[in-house]
Amino acid sequence: MTVERIVSETKDQFPIGMRVLAVDDDPTCLLLLETLLRRCQYHVTTTSQAITALKMLRENKNKFDLVISDVHMPDMDGFKLLELVGLEMDLPVIMLSANGDTKLVMKGITHGACDYLLKPVRIEELKNIWQHVVRRKKFDRKVRNNSDSQDKPHADSGEAAGIGKADNSAKINKKRKDQNEDEDEDLDENGQDNDDPSAQKKPRVVWSVELHRKFVAAVNQLGIEKAVPKKILELMNVEKLTRENVASHLQKFRLYLKRISCVANQQANMAAVVGTADSSYLRMGSLNGLGNFHALAGTDQLHNAAFRSFPPSGVLGRLNTPAGLSIRGLPSPGTIQLGHVQNLGHSSNDQSKLQSFIPGNHNTNILQGMPMSLDLDQLQNNKGVSHVGELPTANSTAVFPVSGSLIDSRIAGFSNNPLLGVTSNSLMLEGSSQQANLHASNLRDGVSAAGFQNGNTLSNFASIDPVSSQLRDSKADLQGQAAPINCNAGPMIRSVPQEWNAPRKDAPYQSHLMSSSVNSSIPVNGAMVQLDQCLDRNNSIFHRTVDSDSIGPLNFVDPLSIKHSEGLNSAAMEPPVIEKEGYLMYQLRPHGNHIPDNIGSLEDLASAMMKQDQDKGKPTAGNFRTCI
Amino acid sequence: MLGLAADRLRADTNRLLAFLFHQGILDEQFLQLQQLEDETSPNFVSEVVNIYFHESEKLLRNLRSLLMDKEFSDYNKMGIHLNQFMGSSSSIGAKRIRNVCVAFRAASEQNNRAGCLRALELLEHEYCFLKNKLHELFQIQQQRALAAAVRYPMQN
Numbered sequence: 173m174t175v176e177r178i179v180s181e182t183k184d185q186f187p188i189g190m191r192v193l194a195v196d197d198d199p200t201c202l203l204l205l206e207t208l209l210r211r212c213q214y215h216v217t218t219t220s221q222a223i224t225a226l227k228m229l230r231e232n233k234n235k236f237d238l239v240i241s242d243v244h245m246p247d248m249d250g251f252k253l254l255e256l257v258g259l260e261m262d263l264p265v266i267m268l269s270a271n272g273d274t275k276l277v278m279k280g281i282t283h284g285a286c287d288y289l290l291k292p293v294r295i296e297e298l299k300n301i302w303q304h305v306v307r308r309k310k311f312d313r314k315v316r317n318n319s320d321s322q323d324k325p326h327a328d329s330g331e332a333a334g335i336g337k338a339d340n341s342a343k344i345n346k347k348r349k350d351q352n353e354d355e356d357e358d359l360d361e362n363g364q365d366n367d368d369p370s371a372q373k374k375p376r377v378v379w380s381v382e383l384h385r386k387f388v389a390a391v392n393q394l395g396i397e398k399a400v401p402k403k404i405l406e407l408m409n410v411e412k413l414t415r416e417n418v419a420s421h422l423q424k425f426r427l428y429l430k431r432i433s434c435v436a437n438q439q440a441n442m443a444a445v446v447g448t449a450d451s452s453y454l455r456m457g458s459l460n461g462l463g464n465f466h467a468l469a470g471t472d473q474l475h476n477a478a479f480r481s482f483p484p485s486g487v488l489g490r491l492n493t494p495a496g497l498s499i500r501g502l503p504s505p506g507t508i509q510l511g512h513v514q515n516l517g518h519s520s521n522d523q524s525k526l527q528s529f530i531p532g533n534h535n536t537n538i539l540q541g542m543p544m545s546l547d548l549d550q551l552q553n554n555k556g557v558s559h560v561g562e563l564p565t566a567n568s569t570a571v572f573p574v575s576g577s578l579i580d581s582r583i584a585g586f587s588n589n590p591l592l593g594v595t596s597n598s599l600m601l602e603g604s605s606q607q608a609n610l611h612a613s614n615l616r617d618g619v620s621a622a623g624f625q626n627g628n629t630l631s632n633f634a635s636i637d638p639v640s641s642q643l644r645d646s647k648a649d650l651q652g653q654a655a656p657i658n659c660n661a662g663p664m665i666r667s668v669p670q671e672w673n674a675p676r677k678d679a680p681y682q683s684h685l686m687s688s689s690v691n692s693s694i695p696v697n698g699a700m701v702q703l704d705q706c707l708d709r710n711n712s713i714f715h716r717t718v719d720s721d722s723i724g725p726l727n728f729v730d731p732l733s734i735k736h737s738e739g740l741n742s743a744a745m746e747p748p749v750i751e752k753e754g755y756l757m758y759q760l761r762p763h764g765n766h767i768p769d770n771i772g773s774l775e776d777l778a779s780a781m782m783k784q785d786q787d788k789g790k791p792t793a794g795n796f797r798t799c800i
Numbered sequence: 801m802l803g804l805a806a807d808r809l810r811a812d813t814n815r816l817l818a819f820l821f822h823q824g825i826l827d828e829q830f831l832q833l834q835q836l837e838d839e840t841s842p843n844f845v846s847e848v849v850n851i852y853f854h855e856s857e858k859l860l861r862n863l864r865s866l867l868m869d870k871e872f873s874d875y876n877k878m879g880i881h882l883n884q885f886m887g888s889s890s891s892i893g894a895k896r897i898r899n900v901c902v903a904f905r906a907a908s909e910q911n912n913r914a915g916c917l918r919a920l921e922l923l924e925h926e927y928c929f930l931k932n933k934l935h936e937l938f939q940i941q942q943q944r945a946l947a948a949a950v951r952y953p954m955q956n
Contacts, residue, residue, distance in 0.1 A: 200852040200888040207836050207844060244883055270887030292829045292891040 187302030188213045191235065195225045195253065196242040196268065201291060205240065205268075208295050214302075222248035229261050236263060237305045240289075243269040243276065251283045258284040264304040268293065282427055379421055386410065387421060396426075809944045816937055823896075825930060830893030846938050852892050853931055859885045860924055867917055875908050878916070882908060885923075897926050 192214045196202040202218055209216040217236070219225050222245050229236060239257055243250035254265045267280040270291040280288045286304040289297055379387070390407035391399040401419035408418070820826045837844040859881050866878050886901035900923045907915030 198855065198884050198888050200848060200855055201891045203848055203851060204833070204836075204891050207841060207848075211836060242887075244880060270883050270890060291887040292832075292893070295832065 186306070189215050190302050190305060191215045191237045192217070192301075193225060193228065193236045193239045194218045194241075195222055195239065195245070195250075196220065197245045197247075198242065201242070201268075201293075205293060208293060208298050209240075211295060212298050221245075222250070222253045225253065226256060229257060229263070233261050236261075238301060239263050239265045240268055240301070241265060243267055243271070243280070251279060254280070254283045254285055264308060266301055266304065282430060383408075383410065383413075384421075387418070387425070391422070391425070806944060806947045809940055809947060812940045813937065813944070816933065816940065820933055820937075825896050825926075825933065826893045827895040828893065829890065829895075833893060846941075849892060849934055849938075852888055852894075853934075855888060856885060856927060860920075860927060863920055864924075867913065867920055872913065875911055878908055879905065894926075894930055897923065897930060900926055 192209055194202060194205050194209065194216060195218075196205060197220050199220065202220060206216050206218045217228065219228065222241070225239070225241070226248075229239070241250050241253055241257075245253075250267060250269075254267065257263055257265050264286045265284070266287040266289060267285045268289050268291060269276060272288075272290045277288045286307075287301065386408045387404065390404040393407060394400070394403055399422065401415050401422055404422065405413060405415050405418045817826075821830075833845050833848060841847075862881050863878060863885075866872055866874070866881070882901055882905055886898055886905070889897040889901060900919060904916060904919035904923060907919050
C-alpha cells in the first residue's frame with residue numbers, strides 16, 4: 173500500500189522521491205551518501221552489505237529505481253553486484269569508488285554500470301543521477317511504440333539506452349537462445365510481454381538467432397571497425413527494424429565480444445602466457461571472437477583494433493593498476509604495450525590453433541566458449557591474484573628508472589643524505605610538488621642530519637604544534653616522552669614571543685610535520701606507543717604535559733586537553749591563549765596567497781635551519797630551492 | 801558577559817577553521833559536510849567525523865599490523881585498507897591525509913615496504929593532528945551550544 177502510494181507520488185514529482193539503494197561497506201561514506209541523497213530529496217535505503225542489497229532487490233523488483241554501489245566491498249565485488257543487478261533486476265547501477273583509475277572505470281562500463289562516481293561524492297553529481305532512470309524508462313516506451321508484433325524474427329529490439337541494460341538484456345536473450353532450441357516460444361513470450369507496456373516495466377529485448385545472424389553477417393561484410401548502424405540496417409534489410417535497435421545491439425555485441433575474448437583466452441592460454449603480456453589475452457580473444465569476420469583486413473588491423481578497442485580485462489586491470497598508478501604522468505601505457513607487442517610472435521601459433529576450433533556458427537561458439545558472466549570475475553580474480561606479484565617486477569623495471577630520474581632531479585639536494593634512499597624517492601612518486609607533506613619528509617632527513625640543536629629557530633615555528641618542542645629537547649627526551657605526537661604544549665609557547673616577527677607563516681605546520689617525521693625516525697615501538705596513546709586520547713598524558721610546564725602560556729591545542737580534564741576551569745586560561753594564537757593568525761594574514769607558499773615557507777624553514785647549521789644543511793637548502 | 805563568550809567562541813571556531821583550511825588540512829568537502837548540517841540533522845558533522853575516527857583507527861591499526869608482520873607480502877590487502885581510508889578521508893575533506901594516502905598507495909604498488917612504513921607513520925601523525933583539531937572544534941561548538949542555551953533563562 174505504502175509502496176504504491178510512494179510510486180504514484182514519485183511519478184508525479186520525479187525526480188523527487190526517486191528510490192535509491194545505496195551500498196557501501198565504509199560507514200563514513202555511507203552516512204554521507206545517505207545524507208546527500210536525502211538532501212536531493214530522494215528516498216534512500218542503505219546497507220553496508222552487498223548480499224543484503226541483493227536480497228532487498230530480489231524481494232521486490234519494483235522497490236527501487238536506482239542502485240549506487242561501492243566498488244570495493246568485502247563480501248562481494250562491486251562489479252559482481254553490478255552484473256547481478258543488471259541481469260536480474262535490470263536497474264541502473266552507479267559505481268562509486270575512491271579509486272578513479274581508468275581501468276577500473278572501464279571495467280565498470282563493461283560490466284554495465286551507467287555511471288562511475290569518484291569519492292568524495294559531491295551533491296551536484298548526485299542531483300543528476302535521476303537521468304539514468306529516466307533514460308531507461310523513456311527508451312523503453314519508445315521501443316514499445318515502435319515495435320510491432322511479428323512472427324519471426326521479432327524486431328522487438330532494445331533501446332539505445334544505458335549500456336548496462338542493453339548488455340544485460342542481450343545476455344539474457346543469448347542465454348535463453350542457448351537454453352532453448354525453440355526460439356519461437358521465447359519470441360512469442362517476449363512479444364506478448366512487450367505488447368503490454370503497463371504490465372512490464374522492463375521489456376526484454378529479443379534478437380533471434382536468425383536476426384542476429386543477419387546482423388553479424390552485415391557486420392562481417394562491413395568490417396567490425398567500419399560497421400555503422402545505418403549500413404548494417406541496410407544490409408540486413410529487415411522490416412520494422414530501426415537504426416536505434418541496430419545501434420544498441422551493436423553496442424551490446426561489441427561489449428559482449430570484449431568480455432568473451434578475455435574469458436576464452438583465459439581458458440585457452442592460461443599455461444602459455446603466464447605472468448606476462450596481458451593484452452595478448454585480449455588479442456587472442458579478439459581473434460577468437462571475430463574469427464569468422466573475414467572482412468577484417470589483415471591481422472595487423474585486428475591487432476591494432478585489439479589494442480585500441482579492447483580495454484584491459486579485469487585481470488589486466490588489476491595487474492596494471494600497480495604499475496599504472498605508480499607511473500602516473502609518465503608514458504606508462506606505451507611502455508606496457510611495448511612489452512605486449514613483443515609477445516605477439518609468441519602467441520601467433522596459439523592463435524591459429526584457436527581459430528581452428530571455431531565452428532561455422534560463431535554465435536553458438538561464443539556462447540559455448542564463454543562461461544557465465546558471473547564467473548568472469550572469479551576467473552579474473554584468480555588470475556589477478558596469481559599475477560599481482562609478477563607484473564610489477566616485470567614492467568616496473570622498465571618504467572621506474574624513468575620516474576626515478578624525474579624525482580631525482582627534484583630532490584637532487586637530498587641525495588647526499590644517507591637517510592634518504594631510493595625508497596623515499598619512490599614514495600614521492602605520487603606526490604606533487606605542492607604537497608608539503610612530502611617535502612617535509614625530505615626535510616626530515618635534513619633535519620635529523622642537522623641535529624637537534626636548532627632550539628630557537630624551530631621554536632619560531634609557532635605555537636600551534638607543540639610537538640616541535642620535542643626537537644628542542646634532547647633526543648633522549650623524545651623517546652622518553654611517550655606523549656601523543658602533538659600534545660606537548662608548554663615549552664613551545666614560551667619561546668614563541670621572542671620570535672613573533674619572524675615570517676614563519678606556514679612554518680608552524682611544517683615544523684610540526686618535521687618534528688613528527690623526526691618522531692618517525694624513533695624506533696617503531698616508540699611510534700606505536702605514541703600512536704596508541706594519541707588514539708586512545710589518554711587524558712593522563714595531557715595532564716602530564718600540562719603539569720610539567722607552566723600553565724600560563726598555553727597554546728592552541730592545550731585548551732583542548734585542559735577542557736578534557738578540568739571542564740570549565742579552562743575559561744580563565746583561555747584569554748592568553750587566544751591572544752597569542754590570534755596574534756599568530758594576524759601574522760598569517762598579511763602574507764598574501766598562502767597555499768603555494770607552503771613551499772615557500774619550507775624554503776624559509778630550510779634556510780633558517782641551515783643558518784644554524786650551515787655545514788650539513790647548506791647544500792640541502794640550496795638544492796631544495798632550485799628544485800622548487 | 802555570556803554574549804561575549806558566544807562571540808568569542810564563534811571567533812575561535814572561525815579561527816580554527818581558517819587555520820585548518822589554510823594549512824590544507826581540510827578542503828571544501830568539509831564545507832559540504834557543514835552545509836549538510838541543519839535542523840533535521842543538527843549534529844551531522846560530528847556524527848560523521850566520529851564514525852570516521854572510529855573506522856580510521858581500525859584501518860590504521862590494520863595497516864600497521866600488516867606492515868609490522870615480518871612475512872608481510874600482501875600488498876593487495878593493504879591496498880584495500882588504504883583504499884577505504886582514502887575514500888573516507890576524502891569524503892570528510894581531510895585533504896592532507898588523503899594526499900599521504902596517495903603517496904602510500906604509490907609505495908604499496910611498488911611493493912616498497914620501507915616507503916609504505918614511512919607513509920604509514922606520516923599518516924598516523926596526520927591523523928592524530930586532525931583528530932585533535934577536530935575535537936577541539938567540536939569542543940568549541942559544544943561550548944557555543946551551552947552558551948546559547950544558558951543565555952535565555954538569564955535574560956528573564
